[in-house]
Amino acid sequence: MKYSYKSYESLLVVDKRLTKDLFVEMAGVQKGKYAADMFSRMYDWIFSEAVYVEDDYKQFYEVEYPNLENFIYKKYCVRKGSLKKMLQLKAENENYIIIAFDELSTGYGGFIDFAFSDELYDRFINFLLMKENEDKV
């Protein structure tokens, strides 16, 4: 699930076990070739400057906000219906986490309209949740 809380900044629910090696392996591409380089850069685009929202909350904001839901609602201004869906999705799997992600993080915006295009959106969102790839961990 992706929620754009600001222009070019989004919250994403992802599987915390997703490493770069796993990301490239799950994509079904061969290391050392263009497709692997492309997916490697895509991983960096998402995770290189990602803020791990729950860690951030526990480390810096727990005294200020009563719970994670209230923190996300107020800090990221997420609509209540979307926030409920996001937290429901997170609760489905103990490995799911929420990250705040800067879509211009690596200074390259080429992936934005590609990974989250209508053609790829569902597939890519499920890919980040490692659906159908549990056996690879």
Added chain:
Amino acid sequence: MKIKFDFVTNSSSTCFVLISEGDFNFKKFMNSVGVEDKSIFSDIYKNLFNALKDNLEPVRQFVGGDRWNKSGDFNKFIIEIFSQETLEKIIEAEKAGKVVYAGRLHSDNDSIECFFCTDAFIIDTEDLFIDATNDGW
């Protein structure tokens, strides 16, 4: 459906050079790019293959008719748009009797071709050489 609420830009295209050992076919392309048959993203590269294949033109014909080729000098144009190395590869391939192609990827066909249109890359394997470094925006 998506509604884009910030700025939009005009569409454009970028060019590439392609040298193939024998026919330029899908199997050879997928091997060179490094995508396994089982990849859930193989259709992306099939889309790229079709975009390349549908836009091939013999390189000298392509350069001769390009509106940006102000000087009319083939070598100068290739070095400016690509590199000295790519020019040398073209000349070497032509001496070996191969047909060297060039073409364009377009930003306004679909989101997948648009991504590759803006991603600068080189694919250099025994069977296939593609210089798409002109694709950086």
